[in-house]
Amino acid sequence: GQSLEQPSEVTAVEGAIVQINCTYQTSGFYGLSWYQQHDGGAPTFLSYNALDGLEETGRFSSFLSRSDSYGYLLLQELQMKDSASYFCAVRDAGNKLTFGGGTRVLVKP
């Protein structure tokens, strides 16, 4: 089976940088995904890492170390609209996702 751990909550001010860590234990690993979910909304895809290293998409970057079973999502130049929950998810060989419990990010003015 899969298990993922990520912090439950992070608070930061506008303009700051936030890093959300995710560690996983898995019986089959194809890649690590990140999803964003605003209150009352659906999860939306942010990024995916299949290989070690950093992937950058605008203000958001995601990193993976397969040898350490570890990844992180970096949110730069935080904006109020970034207040949301962020989930890491392991993708397996069967194209299924197993999600972490989510990290609630609160951005303050």
Added chain:
Amino acid sequence: DADVTQTPRNRITKTGKRIMLECSQTKGHDRMYWYRQDPGLGLRLIYYSFDVKDINKGEISDGYSVSRQAQAKFSLSLESAIPNQTALYFCATRGDREYEQFFGPGTRLTVL
């Protein structure tokens, strides 16, 4: 038009009732999924389907059943609802990229 639609969006029912949640997608993707989300928690996979004739149990399938009526439609049924099935239910399909999933707006189900 939304790529993934779910009906109903909200439903209140009583213990022991049978209820069906419906999901439709317009993209023609083969893969469809049903997830459950409890407050403050991540999503857990209930069932998934990679084709009309391919149905698979997920992590928490007990108490649920599904039907893939067509490529575009994937329904989730609770045969006899119980209060601990109160949750937010999401349907998803494969997204534009192989590794991406695209989620519907969700159905909030309350079982009294």
